[in-house]
Amino acid sequence: MKSLSLAGLVLVLFLAGIFVYVVEDVPAFGDAKSPANRYIALFSIDAAGMVESLDAGVVPAEIKSRTEAMGFNRENYFPTLEEGNYVIARNEEDEGWDILIHEGEIFFTEPLKYYHVKEAEGKLTIYRYNWPVRVMEMTEEETGTMNAVTSGLADYRGYDTMYEETVIFSGAVSVVMLLRKRGRL
């Protein structure tokens, strides 16, 4: 019995050590650069004369036509870059431009961040910047799971699900402690 308790203590200490070791892997709260929040590169084009246009707040026609040709158009229920429904903001942190689009929602009137443009070596690279679209497009490549909900539940948000399970476990243990008589195991 004594050796069994000792083995149990060693096991618990080992698990606790692994838990403490694991803590440093938890991503920082609201980390915008965590893998799930990065952009997806769409395409890159020559930057001839487009930087000034972007600085002036106008999306060049080529970017508009290329994004629509990639499937981000009205037929697939994506908002397009029409004149007047987008805002271009300079993103100093990432050294690029964010293209925000008014989706025409009634209750959520703020523009949503849709594209991100970066300039490097005379080329402009266009990135996609929307979380649900990212899940739809990248979940199979990143997690290997066909199901986007499962990848969100068990892969991207694995910590959340693990401690949800812990909540259920501790609820059951509390009920046992409150209601059960002694010696009824």
Added chain:
Amino acid sequence: MSHGEKAEKEATGPRSTASPAKKEYKRDIIIETTAKAMVPLILLFGMYVMVGTEGTGGGFQGGTILAAGFILYVTAFGTVKGRERMPESWNAFFKSFGLYLYNGAGQIAIIFSLGAAQFLNYSAVWPLEKIVGIAVTRGYLVAFMVSVGIGVTVMAAFVSQFFDLAWKEEDEAEGGEQPC
């Protein structure tokens, strides 16, 4: 005189309260037959839902369906027979075993990569990856460790709560004895 009254009370008291408590569990042939037919199907369906993470399944739903199967059995056959089928020691084991299974899915990533990979980084499980490939490895780990861990914990938690409440009702029906 008082002594005689007390003795009389003691003689009659337990008998009057013991007769409903010792009453046989009322058997109902229809309910028992239906439960006998349905419980295996419910348990099978619960297991199918529990590991079906490629579709709409998942641990929480599957665990709830499994618990519903056990609860149907207990409702039909009584708590005494139900306790033989699902002993409380199993319940207590399953409750923490599911949690350890989920944590183990995260920790084998660390153990196999010797501390190089993150917790819950399923790609680092290289022995399985060498055999079936990276995508299938992640699918297997999510389906058979994470979801089964969640399902087992949820099932044991629900069943143990159900047993606790059922026992409490029985104790109160027996003699109004308050559990300490």
